[in-house]
Amino acid sequence: MPILFFLGIVIVVLAIIDIIWTILWVEGGAGFITKALSSSLWRVMSTFAHGNRKALRLAGPTMLTLTLLNWIFLLWLGWALVFSGSTNAITDTVNQTPIVWQNIVYYTGYTIFTLGLGDYSPASPFWQIMTAIASGTGMLFFTLGASYIISVVGAVLNKRSFSSSVIEIGTSSEEIVKDAWNGNDLSNMNLLLMDMSDQLSVLSMKQKAYPLLNYFHTTNKKEAIAIALPIIDDALSIIVYGMEAGTQPNPILIKKFRNCISNHLETLEATYIKSADEPLALPKLDQLKKDGLPVVKTDVFESQMAGLTERRKKLFGLLKEDNWQEKDLDL
Template identity: 35%
Template sequence: MNYFVFFLGIILLLVTTSDLINTSLSVRGAGFISKRLSKSIWSLLLVINKKTGRKKVLELGGAFILVSILINWLFLIWISASLLFISDPNSIMNVETNSKTTIINKIYYTGYTLSTLGLGDMESSGEFWDILTAILSFTGLILISIAITYLIPVVSAEIMKRKISVYINTLGGSAEEILLNYWNGKDFKELEQPFISLIDSIILHAQNHKAYSVLHFFHSSDRKEAFVLNLTNLDEMLTILLYNIPVDQRPSKNILIRLRKAISSYLVTLPATFIVPGKEIPPILKLTALENKGIKIISGEKVDLEYEKLKTRRQLLLSLIKDDGWEWADLKTSGYNHAINTGETY
């Protein structure tokens, strides 16, 4: 027996199993292999999108990465288990010819053992290989089942993410538009009810994103469903309410802080997908439209100091937007309307 090949197979199988379990069964996000595979594929898709200008490439990214993770697990499990049998020339025998099997034969035997197909043209020779075959059979069944069932909650979580995004967009297509839509001539108290609805939803998505970091790679070229744009608009709008609007005109401070913390619970999950604050500082929104509406705007050194404290937060939001294939200027879009476009969005 070649012990180097045997233990190489053991180590590779353990590493793959660890990655699969950490990715699909833990709430810590993707495992070491899956995380880097996902980011590598997404970075390539971003380059293609930048050169071609077709966001449709990014729309396919989430599903492509999800399937790639699944295929990668299956491939690594198959290869690592095959190495165990390849380590010994006499581990598997051909039943019909009673002769040794080739490396290809052993890979084939491992494949139908893991899938519990149970073909009988080859069999293990010796008690050790019999037991190993049995172990790999039920281990393969369990791991493959876990890998496949991982797909379902990810898709469900993505649907929830798009629901939140569309809901925010119905409030308004930009931070300023949301405020204009909910100005009743006296204050912004009418925002309290939609904010309360958003708090639980965003917290749930933050936990989903922490458990399934692959969610970040599901992109929508439809701005109404573009979560990163709508969430950033919401956060920028909260900043305006907290620092640019007089206290008596704001929604309940408790609700504002709870919503801000809910968004923060999502933002702290971003480093798991290699998103960190960049050096570029996004521009501060000019509130001319609000002033033209007769809304009093607070400004000055104190407000500037508060915005300076939020620099890292806003840099992180900018990095998030860019990593999803958008730019900060894309935040300035019109809100939800009743027009129906049945054509494809590019």
């Protein structure tokens, strides 16, 4: 029936567009089918998990697996409908019995997955061409699907590596600033700022290319970017607004790192997070003052930090969306 043929072609084309969009279009994020599937699955899983991070740890791998299975289903369904478009599309080369729908599903499956012909074969040159195209879409899926898995898993490791790097420097913003102080200034931070801003810049690009990264959660605080990002951002805020003039690291490197954090938050806001109603609590300067660091007065610091309210709401939103609480920043 022609209607089944054209319906199948539409499904196959949509599946291919979604695969290419999701995997190859770096700035496009996820395809419309994958995006809808991921957001729906996340709503279901987050609802049933009730903030249980051990359960949410399965969200990323589950969504990656279901994304691949969805592409298989669409290709298989689409081509099955295509070959159902004619009663003479394929023939039984062994038993010479009439073709039923189970035979078409079987024929479509091994055409996509094995690239070979078995008990059934195309009945005419036109259906031979359609079989070859179906085999080609199968090769396309397996090639791009494998590269997608490698890319996503690699990006997850990058994200956790960045988070671990931050926490290894210090478990709080105050500790990071204190350990960077050399007795005269914070120039020890220069190399660190350069390296970590480069890491975060690459991670932001991968986050934009693979929005599925949003759903890979961890139960380890030291590997959670939702915790690491507020900590390092607070350390930069203390350096910029809480330390006396002349003690800061290279201002270009500070600006670069802060812009990288802003860009990362904007990327997340476009696909995953929303700003919290309240900003994160301000870091304290009291202990740094006791340790002999030249910090400004508290009221001056608070006044300067007032301009970062929206930024700190985004950081708090990231923390909440990742199912952490503000007290979890206390490592």
